[in-house]
Amino acid sequence: xxRINIVLALLIIASALxxxxxxxxxxxxxxxxxxxxxxxxxxxxxxxxxxxEQSTWAGSARIETLARTRLGLINPPLDRIRVESVxxx
Amino acid sequence: MNYHSKKLLKLHLAPWRMATVxxxxxxxxxxxxxxxxxxxxxxxxxxxxxxxxxxxxxxxLPAHRGMVSDxxxxxxxxxTPVESLWARPAEVKFNPAxxxxxxxILDMAPDALMQRLGxxxxxxxxxxxxxxxxxxxxxxxMGLSGLYLRREYRRYYPAADVAAHVxxxxxxxxxGQEGVERAxxxxxxxxxxxxxxxxxxxxxxxxxxxxxxxxxxxGNLALSLDLKIQYLAHRELAAAVTANKARGGGIVVLDAKTxxxxxxxxxxxxxxxxxxxxxxxxxxxxxxxxxxxxGSTMKPFTAAAVLERGLFTPESVINTSDGLIVxxxxxxxxxxxxxxxxxxxxxxxxxxxxxxxxxxLTPAQFWDTLNRAGFGQKPGSGFPGEAAGRLRNAKTWKPVxxxxxxxxxxxxxxxxxxxxxxxxxxxxxxxxxxxxxxREPQEVVGERVFSSSVARSVRGMMETVTQEGGTATRAxxxxxxxxxxxxxxxxxxxxxxxxxxxxxxxxxxxPASDPRFIVAVMIDEPxxxxxxxxxxxxxxxxxxxxxxxxxxxxxxxxxxxxxxLTQPAPLxxxxxxxxxxxxxxxxxxx
Numbered sequence: 001x002x003r004i005n006i007v008l009a010l011l012i013i014a015s016a017l018x019x020x021x022x023x024x025x026x027x028x029x030x031x032x033x034x035x036x037x038x039x040x041x042x043x044x045x046x047x048x049x050x051x052x053e054q055s056t057w058a059g060s061a062r063i064e065t066l067a068r069t070r071l072g073l074i075n076p077p078l079d080r081i082r083v084e085s086v087x088x089x
Numbered sequence: 090m091n092y093h094s095k096k097l098l099k100l101h102l103a104p105w106r107m108a109t110v111x112x113x114x115x116x117x118x119x120x121x122x123x124x125x126x127x128x129x130x131x132x133x134x135x136x137x138x139x140x141x142x143x144x145x146x147x148x149x150l151p152a153h154r155g156m157v158s159d160x161x162x163x164x165x166x167x168x169t170p171v172e173s174l175w176a177r178p179a180e181v182k183f184n185p186a187x188x189x190x191x192x193x194i195l196d197m198a199p200d201a202l203m204q205r206l207g208x209x210x211x212x213x214x215x216x217x218x219x220x221x222x223x224x225x226x227x228x229x230x231m232g233l234s235g236l237y238l239r240r241e242y243r244r245y246y247p248a249a250d251v252a253a254h255v256x257x258x259x260x261x262x263x264x265g266q267e268g269v270e271r272a273x274x275x276x277x278x279x280x281x282x283x284x285x286x287x288x289x290x291x292x293x294x295x296x297x298x299x300x301x302x303x304x305x306x307x308g309n310l311a312l313s314l315d316l317k318i319q320y321l322a323h324r325e326l327a328a329a330v331t332a333n334k335a336r337g338g339g340i341v342v343l344d345a346k347t348x349x350x351x352x353x354x355x356x357x358x359x360x361x362x363x364x365x366x367x368x369x370x371x372x373x374x375x376x377x378x379x380x381x382x383x384g385s386t387m388k389p390f391t392a393a394a395v396l397e398r399g400l401f402t403p404e405s406v407i408n409t410s411d412g413l414i415v416x417x418x419x420x421x422x423x424x425x426x427x428x429x430x431x432x433x434x435x436x437x438x439x440x441x442x443x444x445x446x447x448x449x450l451t452p453a454q455f456w457d458t459l460n461r462a463g464f465g466q467k468p469g470s471g472f473p474g475e476a477a478g479r480l481r482n483a484k485t486w487k488p489v490x491x492x493x494x495x496x497x498x499x500x501x502x503x504x505x506x507x508x509x510x511x512x513x514x515x516x517x518x519x520x521x522x523x524x525x526x527x528r529e530p531q532e533v534v535g536e537r538v539f540s541s542s543v544a545r546s547v548r549g550m551m552e553t554v555t556q557e558g559g560t561a562t563r564a565x566x567x568x569x570x571x572x573x574x575x576x577x578x579x580x581x582x583x584x585x586x587x588x589x590x591x592x593x594x595x596x597x598x599x600p601a602s603d604p605r606f607i608v609a610v611m612i613d614e615p616x617x618x619x620x621x622x623x624x625x626x627x628x629x630x631x632x633x634x635x636x637x638x639x640x641x642x643x644x645x646x647x648x649x650x651x652x653x654l655t656q657p658a659p660l661x662x663x664x665x666x667x668x669x670x671x672x673x674x675x676x677x678x679x
Contacts, residue, residue, distance in 0.1 A: 027289070027295040027296070030294065030295055030296065031293045031294065031295060034293070034294050048156075048167055048168070048169045049169050051164055051167060052164065052167050052169060055247035056247055059247065059248070059249075060316070060317065060320035061249075061251065061320070081567050081635070082567065
C-alpha cells in the first residue's frame with residue numbers, strides 16, 4: 001500500500017517535470033516561429049522594394065532615354081520599316 | 090504528543106508566555122491572511138490589469154494594399170513600408186541646435202518646423218510623411234524626446250505618368266481617389282488583423298491568449314493594360330501633341346477580340362508619385378469622363394444604318410455636288426466632288442453624301458442604329474465617372490439635327506465609347522463588353538450590333554480611307570491592311586462652333602482582314618498649321634498600331650507586291666543633325 005503510494009508520487013513528480021519541459025519547449029518554438037514570421041514579412045517587404053526598384057531601372061522611359069542618348073539609337077520611321085513574310089509550308 | 094510526560098523535554102515556563110507568543114503568531118498570520126484575501130479577491134481586477142499590462146500585448150497585424158499590375162505582371166502600383174515622423178508636442182524638448190539639425194534633415198525651414206510642432210498642444214501630430222530611409226535613419230540616430238517614427242505603407246507608381254489616368258492614385262490614408270485605385274478600392278484595400286499575446290520578460294512573444302484575427306492582405310489586380318503598348322501610345326501621343334502645339338489629346342487601344350483596354354492615355358497628364366503639384370484638371374481621365382463632338386468618325390455608322398436597311402449598296406452613286414441645304418443650314422464639303430459612291434463618301438469623308446444617306450432614314454431608324462452602337466449610354470468599363478455622351482430622343486429631332494448627326498455633330502461621345510462602337514466593325518458586327526481587367530478568353534460574350542455582312546462591307550469602305558485617294562494615307566502601316574476613319578470637327582465652345590479650333594481624330598483597326606486591335610486617337614486643338622484628322626492623328630495611329638502589331642507578332646495581311654513597293658533605298662547613315670532632330674521630335678520627358 002505504501003509502496004504504491006511512493007511509486008505514484010514519483011510518477012507525479014516525473015510528469016510534472018515533463019510538463020515543465022514541454023511548456024518550455026513550446027515557448028521556445030513559439031519564439032522561433034515568431035522570429036521566422038517576422039523575417040518572412042521583412043523579406044516580403046524587401047521583395048516589394050526590389051520589385052519597385054527593378055521596374056524603375058527597367059522602365060521603358062529610362063531604356064528609351066538611354067538608347068537615344070548613350071547608344072545613339074533612333075526610332076525608325078514607318079517608311080524605313082520593311083515587313084517580310086515567310087512563306088508557310 | 091505529551092511533552093509534559095517526557096522528563097527531559099519538560100520546560101519550566103510560565104503558561105502566559107506560551108499564550109503570548111502563540112497569540113502574536115496567530116495575529117501575524119491573521120494579518121497576512123487577510124491582506125492576501127484582500128489582494129486576491131477584493132482588489133484583484135486592478136492588480137490583474139497591472140500584471141497583464143506588463144506581460145500581455147494587443148498587437149495589430151498590418152495589412153498592405155494589393156499590387157496593381159499590367160497584363161504581364163509588370164507592377165503599376167505597389168505598396169511598400171516607409172517611416173513617417175510623428176511628434177507628441179507635450180513631450181517635445183530640444184535645444185535650438187538640435188532643432189536646426191532636425192530641420193536640415195527634414196529639408197524644412199527651422200521656423201516652419203517650430204510652427205508645425207507648436208500647432209497643437211495635445212495628442213500627436215504628423216511632422217512629415219513619409220521620410221526617405223536615409224532621413225529615417227538620421228532622425229532615429231538623433232534620439233530626440235517626443236519624436237517617434239511610425240511605419241506606414243506608401244503607394245508607389247513605377248510607371249509614373251505613363252499609366253497615371255488609368256491606375257489613378259490613393260491619398261495619404263491609402264484610400265483610392267481616382268481611376269482603378271478608386272474603382273477597386275474594396276478589393277485592393279487590406280484589412281488589418283489583431284492578436285493578443287503573452288510576452289516574457291525579454292519581450293518575446295510566448296503564447297497567444299486569444300484566437301488570432303488574421304490580417305487580410307489586399308488583393309492583387311491584373312489590369313488589361315499592356316505596359317509596352319501603353320508606353321508606346323503615351324509617347325506617340327505626347328510627341329504629336331507637342332509637334333502640333335495642341336492643348337491635349339487622348340488615345341485608346343482596344344483588343345477587338347476581347348474588349349480589353351490595352352492602352353489608354355491622356356494629355357495633359359500628372360505624376361502620381363508627386364502630389365505636391367496636385368491639379369484636379371490634370372487628373373481628369375478625359376478619354377473616359379469627357380465627351381466631344383466626334384465629327385466624321387461617325388460617318389461609318391451612318392453608312393451602316395442605310396446599308397442594313399438595304400437603302401444603298403457600297404456602289405450606289407450619290408449626287409454630292411455642292412449646295413445642299415437642310416432646314417436653314419448649308420452643308421459644305423471641304424473638297425467638293427459632283428458624284429461619289431457610298432464607299433467614296435467614306436473614303437473622301439463627304440458631308441453632303443453622309444447627310445443625303447441619313448435623310449433617307451426616319452429619325453427613329455437612325456436613332457436605333459446609333460443607340461445599338463452604344464451612343465448615349467455608358468460604355469460600361471467600370472471606370473469611375475465614365476461619361477454616357479449625348480444622343481437625344483429621336484422624337485425631338487429636327488431635320489437639321491438629323492443631318493448634322495450624319496457627320497458627327499449634335500451628338501457627343503467619349504473617345505472610349507467611340508472605340509468601343511468601332512468594335513462592331515472590327516468584330517463582324519459584335520461588340521464585346523469593355524474591360525480594364527485582364528480577361529480569360531472564355532469569359533467573352535459579345536452583343537450583336539450589325540449583321541456580319543454590313544460590318545464587313547463598312548470595314549471594306551474604311552479600308553479605302555488609308556489607301557491612295559483617301560483622307561488618311563498617313564495612317565498606313567507597312568505590311569498590314571488598315572481600316573479606319575478620320576474626323577476633323579469644329580470645337581463647340583459656349584454653344585457655338587469655333588471657326589478655327591478643331592478636334593482632329595482617327596479611329597482605325599488592323600489587320601483589316603481580321604482586326605485584332607482598335608486604336609482611337611484624338612488631338613485637341615492642333616495649332617501648328619495642320620488640323621485634319623488624317624495628318625494630325627493619322628501618324629500617331631500608324632506608329633501605335635505598327636508597334637502593337639509587331640509586339641504581338643501578328644502575320645502581315647497586305648498583299649506582298651505592295652510591301653515590296655514600299656521597300657526603301659539603302660538607309661543613309663543618319664547625320665548628327667538628323668539624329669538631333671529625331672531626338673527633338675520624340676524627346677519629351679517621360
